[in-house]
Amino acid sequence: MTTFVQLLFAGVAxxxxxxxxxxxxxxxxRSSRVINFAQGALLALGAFVTSWLVLTEDLxxxxxxxxxxxxxxxxxxxxxxxxxxxxxxxxxxxxxMLTLGLAAVIGAVxxxxxxxxxxxxxxxWGSSALxxxxxxxxxxxxxxxxxxxxxxxxYGAFTRFTRYGxxxxxxxxxxxxxxxxxxxxxxxxxxxxxxxxxxACVGGVFxxxxxxxxNPTMSNIALLAFPAIILGGLDxxxxxxxxxxxIGVIQELVQGYQPEHAPWLGNDFxxxxxxxxxxxxxxxxxxxxxxxxxxxxx
Amino acid sequence: MTDELLRAPQAPAGSSAPxxxxxxxxxxxxxxxxxxxxxxxxxxxxxxxxxVALGVPFWVDGYWRSTFAFVLIAAxxxxxxxxxxxWTGQISLGHAFFLAAGAYVGGYLGGHLHLTAAxxxxxxxxxxGILGAVTGPAALRLRGLYLAIVTIxxxxxxxxxLETWTRFSGGPGGESLPPVTFGSWNFANGVTxxxxxxxxxxxxxxxxxxxxxxxxxxxxxxxxxxxxxSMVAVRDRELAAAVIGVNVARTKIRAFVISSVxxxxxxxxxxxxxSFAVPSDWGLLLSIQYVVMIVVGGMASxxxxxxxxxxxxxxxxLLQNVSTTLTFLSNNGVIxxxxxxxxxxxxxxxxxxxxxxxxVVGLARRLTRWVxxxxxxxxxxxxxxxxxxxxARAGAGAGTDANAADAGPAAE
Numbered sequence: 248m249t250t251f252v253q254l255l256f257a258g259v260a261x262x263x264x265x266x267x268x269x270x271x272x273x274x275x276x277r278s279s280r281v282i283n284f285a286q287g288a289l290l291a292l293g294a295f296v297t298s299w300l301v302l303t304e305d306l307x308x309x310x311x312x313x314x315x316x317x318x319x320x321x322x323x324x325x326x327x328x329x330x331x332x333x334x335x336x337x338x339x340x341x342x343x344m345l346t347l348g349l350a351a352v353i354g355a356v357x358x359x360x361x362x363x364x365x366x367x368x369x370x371x372w373g374s375s376a377l378x379x380x381x382x383x384x385x386x387x388x389x390x391x392x393x394x395x396x397x398x399x400x401x402y403g404a405f406t407r408f409t410r411y412g413x414x415x416x417x418x419x420x421x422x423x424x425x426x427x428x429x430x431x432x433x434x435x436x437x438x439x440x441x442x443x444x445x446x447a448c449v450g451g452v453f454x455x456x457x458x459x460x461x462n463p464t465m466s467n468i469a470l471l472a473f474p475a476i477i478l479g480g481l482d483x484x485x486x487x488x489x490x491x492x493x494i495g496v497i498q499e500l501v502q503g504y505q506p507e508h509a510p511w512l513g514n515d516f517x518x519x520x521x522x523x524x525x526x527x528x529x530x531x532x533x534x535x536x537x538x539x540x541x542x543x544x545x
Numbered sequence: 546m547t548d549e550l551l552r553a554p555q556a557p558a559g560s561s562a563p564x565x566x567x568x569x570x571x572x573x574x575x576x577x578x579x580x581x582x583x584x585x586x587x588x589x590x591x592x593x594x595x596x597v598a599l600g601v602p603f604w605v606d607g608y609w610r611s612t613f614a615f616v617l618i619a620a621x622x623x624x625x626x627x628x629x630x631x632w633t634g635q636i637s638l639g640h641a642f643f644l645a646a647g648a649y650v651g652g653y654l655g656g657h658l659h660l661t662a663a664x665x666x667x668x669x670x671x672x673x674g675i676l677g678a679v680t681g682p683a684a685l686r687l688r689g690l691y692l693a694i695v696t697i698x699x700x701x702x703x704x705x706x707l708e709t710w711t712r713f714s715g716g717p718g719g720e721s722l723p724p725v726t727f728g729s730w731n732f733a734n735g736v737t738x739x740x741x742x743x744x745x746x747x748x749x750x751x752x753x754x755x756x757x758x759x760x761x762x763x764x765x766x767x768x769x770x771x772x773x774x775s776m777v778a779v780r781d782r783e784l785a786a787a788v789i790g791v792n793v794a795r796t797k798i799r800a801f802v803i804s805s806v807x808x809x810x811x812x813x814x815x816x817x818x819x820s821f822a823v824p825s826d827w828g829l830l831l832s833i834q835y836v837v838m839i840v841v842g843g844m845a846s847x848x849x850x851x852x853x854x855x856x857x858x859x860x861x862x863l864l865q866n867v868s869t870t871l872t873f874l875s876n877n878g879v880i881x882x883x884x885x886x887x888x889x890x891x892x893x894x895x896x897x898x899x900x901x902x903x904x905v906v907g908l909a910r911r912l913t914r915w916v917x918x919x920x921x922x923x924x925x926x927x928x929x930x931x932x933x934x935x936x937a938r939a940g941a942g943a944g945t946d947a948n949a950a951d952a953g954p955a956a957e
Contacts, residue, residue, distance in 0.1 A: 282690045333899050339690055340636050341898050344840055347833055348894035355887035359880045470701070470829070473694045481690065513709030522698035526683070529695060533686040 249381050254503040255496060260388035262495020263395035267450035268472035269479065269487035270402060271443040276481050277419040278439035280339070281331060284346040286447055287469025288353035293319035293448025294368060294461045295361045301369025308371045316448040322353075323444025327437050335436070350466070358463050365462035368455030387456035398449055399488055402442070406484075411438055419482065471498075471518070474525035479537050486537030494521045598754060602747040610746035611818075612862040616854045617753035618814045623838040623850035624760050625807030630836070631844030632768065633800035634780025639680070639696030640808055640835045642703040645827035646673045647809030648722060648816030649707070649714050655723035655817070662725040662732075666813050673809025674802045681801035685794050688783075700829050707824035719823035722816040725752065733820075749818050756814070757851070760807055765847055767803065776800055777845075837890050841897050843904025852905045856893070861886035 268286060275283045283289075297315030300306045306314070326349055334342050372386040406412035411434075417425045418435045426432055454468055455461035475494040479486025502517035509516075602610050626640050651669035654660045660668075683695055707714040714720055724733035725748070732748040743751070767773050775796040778786035787793045816822050834857050842853025864882040880888075901908050 282693075330895055330899070337898075337902075340630075340634070341902065343636060343690065343693060344836060344898055345895055347836070348891040348898075351833065351887050351891035351894070355880075355884040355891070359884050470697055473697060477691065477694055513705070515705050515708055519698075519702050519705045522701055526695060526698060529687060529691065530683070533688075533691065 250503060252382060254499045256382075256384055257388065258496030258499030259492060260385075260391045260495070261499055262475075262492035263392045264450050264454050264468070264491075265472045265475045265495050266488045266491030267395050267398060267446055267453075268469050269476045269491045270399065270484060271446040271450070272472070272476050273479075273481065273484050273487045274402070274415075274439050274446070275443045277484070278415050279331075279335060279418070279436045281335075281342045281346070282339075282481065283440075283443060284343060285326070285349040285353065286443065287466035287472075288350040288357075289319055289323060289444055289447035290451035290454065290469055291357060291461075291463060291466040292322060292353055292451070293444070294451030294455045294465060295357055297448065297452050298366050298369045298455065298461045299361060302367065308369055311369065312448075312452060315452065316445045319448035319451075320441045320444035323440040323447070324437055327440035331440070332433065332436070354463065354466060363463060365460035368452055368461045370452065370456055372456065374457040385457060387453065391453040391456065394449060394453060398446060402446075402484070411435065415439060471521060474521035477525045478528055480534055483537040489537070494524070497521060497524060602744075602750045607744070607746065608866065609862070610744065610750065612859060614746045614750040614753060614818060615815075615862075616851075616858045617750060617757050618811055618818060619835075619838065619858050620851040620854035621753065621757050621760055621814070622808050622811030623835055623842065623854050624757070624764055625804040625811065626835045627839045627844060627850050628764055628767070628776075628807070629800050629804035631839055631846075631849070632773065632780065633776040633797060635797060635800065636690070636693040637696045637804075638693050638829065638832045638836065639699035639703075640804075641827045641829065641831040642696075642699045643673045643677060643805040643808035644812030644815065644831065645703050645707065645824075646676050646805075647812030648822060648827075649720070650809070651813030652720060652722035652816055652822075653713060655726070656721070662727055662817075666725070666810060669813035670806040670809040673812065674806035677801040677805025677808075678798060680805075681798035682794075685797060696832075697829060700827070700832055703827060704824050707827065714824060717824060719821055721821045722819065724820065725749070725814075725817050732817075749814065753814055756810060760810075761847060761850075764803075764807075768845070772796065772799060834890070837894050839904075841893055841904055843906030843908075846904070846906040849904055849906050856905070857890065860889060864889075 268290065271286045271289070272283060275281055275286075293315050296318050297311050300311035300314055301308055304311075330345055330349070331342065334345055370387060372390065375386050377384045377386060377389065404412075406416055414425070414430045414435050415438070417428075417430055418432055422432060425435075450468075451461075451465065454465055459465075472491065472494070475490040476487050477490070478493060479488070479490030498517050498521055501520040505512055505516050505520075506514070601613055605613070622640065622644055625643075626637065629635050629637050647669035650672040651665045654665035654668055655662060680699065683692070687695055708717055724731060724745075726732065730736045730748075732745055732752075735745055736743045736748050768776075775786065775791045778789070778791050779793055779796050783793060786796075819826075838853030838857045839849060840853070841856050842849035842851065861882060864886050868882045897904055901911070903910065
């Protein structure tokens with residue numbers, strides 16, 4: 248029982264990060280139909296910048312966090328303004344490859360700037376934990392969940408109650424109609440990329456928390472978050488959140504129980520479990536659990 | 546425009562009136578070769594090409610010999626990805642999976658069962674092809690981005706299998722892969738033919754060259770066949786293709802199979818030439834490199850895969866080479882050669898996609914036209930027809946204009 252609760256908690260904390268990454272994907276995808284394969288690279292960038300500000304520049308953690316999120320958001324914005332803007336309307340292949348190009352550049356620049364070794368994320372919690380009876384919850388994991396919930400709520404409120412939130416929703420629904428009623432589509436896209444960058448940084452910093460570290464390979468986490476968005480459907484934020492938490496829990500439970508009950512599957516089975524779930528879901532529902540099947544015209 | 550593409554190849558509109566009757570059919574069947582062979586200049590160009598292709602391994606030092614062998618091997622794999630992505634429009638980031646399958650199946654048959662390379666190279670292709678046939682159906686239900694993501698999953702699953710199934714792959718510690726052997730010829734020690742000893746790299750170079758030429762010829766022929774037209778139709782508009790009677794499912798699966806067979810063969814050669822591989826060699830980065838190859842080279846074109854491979858494989862080698870003189874470009878300098886080439890890939894990928902979706906091949910075509918216009922002479926008809934025939938569709942559709950070159954203008 249203790250193990251189960253511990254694993255469930257770890258799963259929810261991991262799921263919170265997946266949900267953040269997935270949110271970053273869907274924000275961009277919903278507004279401009281661009282799937283951003285560089286989300287993972289942005290995440291690593293945010294984590295590295297924040298860590299560097301704290302450990303090298305001696306900024307207080309929270310200040311560094313804000314600056315890091317801002318910088319990452321600006322990189323996202325810059326990529327939209329400098330590159331993706333020119334490709335809107337091109338086939339999706341082009342845009343996918345553009346974001347892969349950005350991912351390659353960030354992936355190569357990070358080790359060059361910050362060194363190719365793991366470092367702490369510079370947070371204030373370290374390895375401290377909350378002990379409740381026989382349970383042990385790391386503070387960083389608790390704060391991960393809190394931060395994810397706050398970000399998701401703020402984003403939800405933003406899309407529901409603000410002018411630009413409404414603009415984003417209408418751009419997602421029908422870009423041409425949105426232009427026709429005077430919605431500044433480019434500004435909407437720019438905002439979406441800005442948000443995606445900021446959210447990526449939040450995810451990155453918490454992902455680098457104890458017992459993990461900030462390292463160049465952390466951009467792979469975004470690839471592991473794909474099953475989450477696919478599970479939810481690319482164009483559904485609710486789906487992204489549900490998918491994120493579901494995949495996080497599945498992964499942790501598999502990691503906890505599989506070595507004991509099915510040792511023949513080897514050590515790394517938990518890493519592909521989300522993908523197997525994803526493939527299963529896609530074969531049954533090709534547009535995810537919450538996604539909408541696009542209408543096609545000849 | 547789909548139905549135009551499905552029609553049989555036509556002579557370019559601008560070409561001289563073809564002779565009538567049987568002779569005309571014959572000439573059309575021979576296509577560009579028939580026309581070209583009659584022009585002395587074109588014949589000379591072609592001869593020069595053959596001389597260069599055969600001579601390169603003798604004119605350069607060992608470092609570049611092995612680099613060029615890697616280039617040709619990669620070009621075979623890129624040719625495979627081009628069939629799937631360039632011709633059929635299915636975005637795949639799972640190419641590394643099929644390369645790995647070929648490498649390890651070949652390695653197992655050659656290394657553990659001691660078969661000859663004449664058997665294990667084709668067997669590697671067949672094994673990868675079977676995996677492609679099994680994976681292909683996933684593409685029937687998934688479109689575009691969803692397929693790209695699932696194929697990423699494929700890379701991870703492959704990585705897991707290699708890490709776990711240690712008897713087959715050697716596990717995380719890696720596995721040595723056998724050299725190519727044909728009877729008494731062992732590529733590892735070099736091969737002596739008629740008193741001349743070819744080095745290891747030269748052997749791999751010529752074998753890869755042979756396979757690349759065969760593969761390119763095959764893909765070009767497929768491109769002009771019913772299947773090729775179907776692939777293009779599926780790429781350009783899947784629903785419309787289905788409506789006019791293209792069997793979309795069969796076309797996609799066949800594209801997957803062709804693509805993965807070529808990947809398997811390339812993987813087997815690559816593994817053998819590396820002679821030692823660890824599971825992390827076959828990661829997502831490798832898949833992305835292949836995508837960069839076909840994009841930079843020019844999708845759905847004859848020369849695209851080779852030019853792309855030359856760029857993606859040759860560039861790091863070049864940077865590595867100059868890192869001894871340019872000190873900022875070294876492992877102790879500002880940026881390591883590996884990182885520098887990754888940055889350059891990324892930038893080139895972005896620039897080509899935005900500015901010249903036709904890749905190097907498209908660029909060359911544009912240059913030829915520009916030079917022709919400047920010098921006052923009309924461009925060679927073939928090129929003029931190719932570029933004026935159809936406005937290049939951006940991105941995945943960029944192949945349309947490369948295609949038109951092969952098929953005569955797709956009268957749009």
